[in-house]
Amino acid sequence: MTNVPGATRALAILQALGKAGSPMPAAAIAKKLGLPRSSTYHLLAAMEKDGFVIHFPEDQRWGLGVSAFELGSAYLRHDPLERLARPLLARLVRETEKKIPAVAQLGILQNNDVLYLAKEVPHHPVTIVTEVGVRLPAHLTASGKAILCQLDAKQVRAMYGGNVALPTRTGKGPVSVKELNVDLQNAKQKGFSFENGFVTEGFSSIAVAVLNHLQMPVAAIGMTFRNDSGADVHQGFLVKQLQAAATELSKRLGSH
Incomplete structure (x- = not known):
């Protein structure tokens, strides 16, 4: 997953969350996809703004958002x-x-x-x-x-x-x-x-x-x-x- 465009990384995150079936910690997403943690957090924050992911602060986990569901x-x-x-x-x-x-x-x-x-x-x-x-x-x-x-x-x-x-x-x-x-x-x-x-x-x-x-x-x-x-x-x-x-x-x- 190294040296790939941000769009590819974002899609990979969506696929990982979808296949997981339940929200995941950002660290687990980064490890699963072989991404730097810092890049993963930046991508998740950007995707959250557009509704593609949701952050659950109490659990420190991320899940699919309404935009992902609609798409x-x-x-x-x-x-x-x-x-x-x-x-x-x-x-x-x-x-x-x-x-x-x-x-x-x-x-x-x-x-x-x-x-x-x-x-x-x-x-x-x-x-x-x-x-x-x-x-x-x-x-x-x-x-x-x-x-x-x-x-x-x-x-x-x-x-x-x-x-x-x-x-x-x-x-x-x-x-x-x-x-x-x-x-x-x-x-x-x-x-x-x-x-x-x-x-x-x-x-x-x-x-x-x-x-x-x-x-x-x-x-x-x-x-x-x-x-x-x-x-x-x-x-x-x-x-x-x-x-x-x-x-x-x-x-x-x-x-x-």
Whole structure:
């Protein structure tokens, strides 16, 4: 790693942090890449300014930042992710519609919004606002929260900034970053996210994150259904089917 341009060194640091799966001390990064410690600290400081890395001062460690996450998921906003996901969405709808008619969707995080890339509908269509190409505030959607709960709390704070008031659509849902973090902690603990009437009155959604080969959340698979469709009885079934579909898509993206 000696006598190489700074850009190459910066990319090597990002790759090392991504493969590590958890924050690393600067000294460990320098040793792993064969870089001088002083150069490593200078690069990390410069990358932190642009949001590519985050410093955890209490632990004296460095991790991937929001900019790295956005850059990593940008590639998957287009055809590859959709092509891999579509047959899984179709199978998900077929396997669940006998018990509960629900729309299956694929969404990605774009800034503070969820952008919906693909959807499959049951034979008896369910009319929803989350059409392909629609963007909605991530903190209100099950798909958005499924992705956000896989990020570090500092990354979430960096995205939403301090104690800003979060908008609602129906008067329901988190109205502050503090409330959002509570939702995200619950979602991460359960292994899925849920919203009831946050986007549209009378409708609920469940979603599970999709991870790439670096174990970073690049998308979410969700299902939306009417509250009067008996979903409360079959929620466990829906969650299990969603988790299976998300796991399969994650494997196709190289996740372990």
